[in-house]
Amino acid sequence: MTGNTKAAVEFARQNGTRFVEELKALLRIPSISTLPEHAGDVRKAAQFVADELQRIGMENVRLIETMSPEHPGGHPLVYADWLHAGGEAITVLCYGHYDVQPAEPLDEWKSPPFEPAERDGNLYARGAVDDKGQMWMHVKALESLFAANAGKLPVNVRMIVEGEEEVGGEGIARFVRERGDQLKADVAVVSDTEMFAPDLPTLCVGLRGMIYTEIEARGARTDLHSGMYGGTAPNPFVALAQIIAKLKDENGRVMVPGFYDKVAKPSADELKAWKALPFDEEHYRQTEVGSPELTGEPGYSVLERTWARPTLDVHGMPGGFTGAGAKTVIPAKAVAKISMRLVPDQTPVESFAAYKAYVESIAPKGVEVEVRLIHSGDPIVVSTDNPYVKAATEAMREVFRKETVFVRGGGSIPIVGDFVRELKIPTLLMGFGLPDDNLHAPNEKFHIANFHRGIESLVRFFSGVGGRG
Amino acid sequence: MTGNTKAAVEFARQNGTRFVEELKALLRIPSISTLPEHAGDVRKAAQFVADELQRIGMENVRLIETMSPEHPGGHPLVYADWLHAGGEAITVLCYGHYDVQPAEPLDEWKSPPFEPAERDGNLYARGAVDDKGQMWMHVKALESLFAANAGKLPVNVRMIVEGEEEVGGEGIARFVRERGDQLKADVAVVSDTEMFAPDLPTLCVGLRGMIYTEIEARGARTDLHSGMYGGTAPNPFVALAQIIAKLKDENGRVMVPGFYDKVAKPSADELKAWKALPFDEEHYRQTEVGSPELTGEPGYSVLERTWARPTLDVHGMPGGFTGAGAKTVIPAKAVAKISMRLVPDQTPVESFAAYKAYVESIAPKGVEVEVRLIHSGDPIVVSTDNPYVKAATEAMREVFRKETVFVRGGGSIPIVGDFVRELKIPTLLMGFGLPDDNLHAPNEKFHIANFHRGIESLVRFFSGVGGRG
Numbered sequence: 001m002t003g004n005t006k007a008a009v010e011f012a013r014q015n016g017t018r019f020v021e022e023l024k025a026l027l028r029i030p031s032i033s034t035l036p037e038h039a040g041d042v043r044k045a046a047q048f049v050a051d052e053l054q055r056i057g058m059e060n061v062r063l064i065e066t067m068s069p070e071h072p073g074g075h076p077l078v079y080a081d082w083l084h085a086g087g088e089a090i091t092v093l094c095y096g097h098y099d100v101q102p103a104e105p106l107d108e109w110k111s112p113p114f115e116p117a118e119r120d121g122n123l124y125a126r127g128a129v130d131d132k133g134q135m136w137m138h139v140k141a142l143e144s145l146f147a148a149n150a151g152k153l154p155v156n157v158r159m160i161v162e163g164e165e166e167v168g169g170e171g172i173a174r175f176v177r178e179r180g181d182q183l184k185a186d187v188a189v190v191s192d193t194e195m196f197a198p199d200l201p202t203l204c205v206g207l208r209g210m211i212y213t214e215i216e217a218r219g220a221r222t223d224l225h226s227g228m229y230g231g232t233a234p235n236p237f238v239a240l241a242q243i244i245a246k247l248k249d250e251n252g253r254v255m256v257p258g259f260y261d262k263v264a265k266p267s268a269d270e271l272k273a274w275k276a277l278p279f280d281e282e283h284y285r286q287t288e289v290g291s292p293e294l295t296g297e298p299g300y301s302v303l304e305r306t307w308a309r310p311t312l313d314v315h316g317m318p319g320g321f322t323g324a325g326a327k328t329v330i331p332a333k334a335v336a337k338i339s340m341r342l343v344p345d346q347t348p349v350e351s352f353a354a355y356k357a358y359v360e361s362i363a364p365k366g367v368e369v370e371v372r373l374i375h376s377g378d379p380i381v382v383s384t385d386n387p388y389v390k391a392a393t394e395a396m397r398e399v400f401r402k403e404t405v406f407v408r409g410g411g412s413i414p415i416v417g418d419f420v421r422e423l424k425i426p427t428l429l430m431g432f433g434l435p436d437d438n439l440h441a442p443n444e445k446f447h448i449a450n451f452h453r454g455i456e457s458l459v460r461f462f463s464g465v466g467g468r469g
Numbered sequence: 470m471t472g473n474t475k476a477a478v479e480f481a482r483q484n485g486t487r488f489v490e491e492l493k494a495l496l497r498i499p500s501i502s503t504l505p506e507h508a509g510d511v512r513k514a515a516q517f518v519a520d521e522l523q524r525i526g527m528e529n530v531r532l533i534e535t536m537s538p539e540h541p542g543g544h545p546l547v548y549a550d551w552l553h554a555g556g557e558a559i560t561v562l563c564y565g566h567y568d569v570q571p572a573e574p575l576d577e578w579k580s581p582p583f584e585p586a587e588r589d590g591n592l593y594a595r596g597a598v599d600d601k602g603q604m605w606m607h608v609k610a611l612e613s614l615f616a617a618n619a620g621k622l623p624v625n626v627r628m629i630v631e632g633e634e635e636v637g638g639e640g641i642a643r644f645v646r647e648r649g650d651q652l653k654a655d656v657a658v659v660s661d662t663e664m665f666a667p668d669l670p671t672l673c674v675g676l677r678g679m680i681y682t683e684i685e686a687r688g689a690r691t692d693l694h695s696g697m698y699g700g701t702a703p704n705p706f707v708a709l710a711q712i713i714a715k716l717k718d719e720n721g722r723v724m725v726p727g728f729y730d731k732v733a734k735p736s737a738d739e740l741k742a743w744k745a746l747p748f749d750e751e752h753y754r755q756t757e758v759g760s761p762e763l764t765g766e767p768g769y770s771v772l773e774r775t776w777a778r779p780t781l782d783v784h785g786m787p788g789g790f791t792g793a794g795a796k797t798v799i800p801a802k803a804v805a806k807i808s809m810r811l812v813p814d815q816t817p818v819e820s821f822a823a824y825k826a827y828v829e830s831i832a833p834k835g836v837e838v839e840v841r842l843i844h845s846g847d848p849i850v851v852s853t854d855n856p857y858v859k860a861a862t863e864a865m866r867e868v869f870r871k872e873t874v875f876v877r878g879g880g881s882i883p884i885v886g887d888f889v890r891e892l893k894i895p896t897l898l899m900g901f902g903l904p905d906d907n908l909h910a911p912n913e914k915f916h917i918a919n920f921h922r923g924i925e926s927l928v929r930f931f932s933g934v935g936g937r938g
Binding site: 229327375 | 503504505570571573574577635636637677679681687688689690691692693694695696697698699700701702703704706707709710711712713714715717719721753757758759760761762763764765766771774775778780781782783784785786787788789790791792793794795796797798799800803805806808810833834835836837843844878879880881904907908909910911912
């Protein structure tokens with residue numbers, strides 16, 4: 001460890017409490033990207049991040065608008081860079097997102113989702129770990145390095161922070177596609193994943209893709225009384241139930257014809273490494289899922305089912321009467337929000353086309369169905385054959401005193417596919433969340449020790465990767 | 470027609486505009502009995518009705534509380550009587566309800582549901598025909614008779630108006646069961662049904678019963694991220710869909726074992742009379758239902774399917790994410806609101822027990838289901854073999870100049886079963902709604918001419934039925 005790295009680590013440790021307080025201020029902004037009524041909050045969060053990047057010494061800080069006639073709900077990107085490392089220094093592209101998921105159901109939060117609360121060494125708030133807290137680690141690692149290096153960084157850095165990750169990332173995808181030259185770098189670093197287990201440094205080398213869809217079933221012209229019309233009027237909920245029951249069988253297998261045709265099997269080495277991971281299925285069922293039994297395709301392990309097998313879920317079925325008590329309505333229409341997780345080598349385009357055709361073919365009589373694609377993301381597997389992976393594992397070994405494990409993630413980070421495909425650079429998925437951090441759920445949290453270990457790992461990574469191989 | 474009847478009819482005609490304005494004032498009170506936050510409005514509507522009964526000359530007017538530890542959400546009954554007709558005069562029990570269904574979806578109303586609006590000879594508002602408008606016909610017929618008879622009525626009258634018809638009528642059912650002597654009468658008259666066609670006087674002689682249920686499916690302990698847990702965590706919506714798909718097949722047949730065992734076939738005479746009714750299935754499909762096709766059991770006509778066959782409908786599926794856009798949640802739980810319409814000789818108790826056992830037996834692995842009965846009502850067929858039916862058909866012939874048709878109704882009016890069973894009196898279901906009045910749906914209306922014809926029919930009925938056989 002060079003003197004400057006040590007000074008940066010020291011700075012981060014001494015300022016750790018302030019870093020957490022700043023993060024709390026960011027978490028208080030309800031930047032829920034999917035809800036139009038929060039568009040102002042989303043922008044406020046963007047400005048908050050931009051202001052801090054400016055303050056710590058980054059340059060060319062700006063909001064990049066993504067709103068356009070084709071993308072009317074676009075939220076701004078935050079961009080900043082510092083490109084004066086000189087010599088053989090490489091350029092690192094840091095990515096994060098400042099938008100968050102909705103917080104519903106609100107009554108299940110032990111403390112309000114936008115009033116960050118510390119309990120038992122954790123920071124509870126919507127966005128604590130996904131991804132405001134992890135994005136903030138990058139900002140604070142850079143601040144620490146600036147402080148320890150007299151206003152300089154050991155590497156060139158570009159930082160791009162988006163506000164649409166939770167709604168498909170259309171704005172940044174377009175930016176990368178059309179103006180990728182503005183993000184020219186040697187490697188991208190993304191902290192939006194989790195560690196396999198507490199204290200176990202982890203790099204994620206694969207992510208599932210997804211298609212998020214809606215099926216709208218329309219029956220009668222208007223809502224009807226089930227007394228008068230029960231027996232003749234089509235019921236859109238019954239129709240959707242019949243469709244869903246034909247989409248996924250009771251073994252968890254997706255029944256869309258051809259759905260599995262392009263699913264690639266993980267390599268024997270990868271499967272072997274997964275078997276060696278410290279994983280207890282019964283413990284996982286009890287502590288993480290908490291259901292009477294786990295579901296999913298027979299013949300595949302939990303890690304295979306969540307990392308390397310596609311699946312289908314229903315997220316909500318709006319329509320009809322959802323209040324307390326009874327209303328005897330046959331609704332004119334109902335919607336099912338359905339997503340599929342995809343794995344290499346499935347593609348969103350082919351999967352959606354097959355799904356749409358199948359749903360239309362099985363729609364029961366009396367209803368008309370409309371199948372809509374809300375957003376999608378490619379499944380990816382990232383390369384581990386580069387010096388940046390080595391720099392990252394060394395940095396984490398110094399902090400955690402353990403060897404890094406390589407895992408995949410079940411979720412989707414659409415931008416990673418774009419970095420691989422458009423920028424043609426390797427991406428490190430170096431995340432510091434924990435499996436029980438309640439992403440997208442009530443009581444989302446970030447283990448505060450991991451926030452600090454993440455900052456220190458990033459400080460060491462930026463220092464270690466500084467010189468070109 | 471006696472002189473007094475003629476004077477009462479004349480009074481009703483001259484005061485018709487005022488009657489409608491009074492009804493509008495009642496319709497402005499959002500007395501939605503299923504929503505706890507409207508309990509104050511429900512009571513306000515009860516008081517409105519009581520005040521008017523007092524004003525027109527009824528006696529012993531009072532609100533009867535139904536709230537109790539077992540029935541904490543009970544809404545008051547409105548009771549009034551006038552029992553001085555003397556001699557051989559019979560006693561008529563008038564029934565109506567002042568509560569209404571919720572108005573959702575609000576954005577489909579052309580004028581706000583609680584701001585009554587006249588358009589094209591119709592009065593639009595939630596409750597216009599179901600049942601405030603029809604109940605108000607009784608009040609106004611009594612007012613007209615009091616006015617024409619120097620403060621007397623040609624019959625003894627008891628009037629009972631409930632505020633829980635749309636939520637199962639538990640309060641009045643208990644009152645009839647425990648204090649039925651206070652409702653002692655020779656015949657009950659209920660105006661809460663519709664005419665078979667415009668200008669066609671109609672008596673309804675059968676009603677379907679119902680059980681209204683909820684199935685709650687619980688999987689994971691908390692909401693989970695579908696990226697991380699898709700493939701292992703049970704999905705309560707998928708489970709409910711699989712259950713619903715096994716509850717009703719694609720031909721509309723309910724698959725609960727034994728469900729049809731006690732279904733009684735209508736008599737040959739009744740089926741023959743139904744075939745003679747002016748009914749055009751294609752016109753019904755286009756103008757009333759408006760769906761691409763009708764659904765329901767093959768081999769039965771539309772009238773048989775809606776009047777004499779049981780069925781099952783799903784009314785809403787609360788849970789998960791129902792907002793705009795995307796949220797990738799696997800909800801911890803989801804609910805399906807499901808009702809079954811029952812016909813003679815099915816019973817709510819037996820039907821619910823069979824349904825509950827079946828649902829529990831088909832619940833997919835990974836979820837726990839809870840099957841709840843929200844409310845129920847007996848199916849009934851009422852007798853036509855009594856002098857009151859003759860008096861009613863004569864009264865309506867004088868107003869409509871047509872013979873009355875006898876039909877059944879697909880809906881449920883739970884109290885009718887209680888009148889038959891507990892009070893052991895015949896009930897006349899003399900309603901003046903129209904098939905396209907949008908009961909329980911947006912843009913509910915009452916054809917204003919039918920409001921006036923209903924009042925006149927009731928005036929003539931009360932006069933004609935005055936003397937005991």
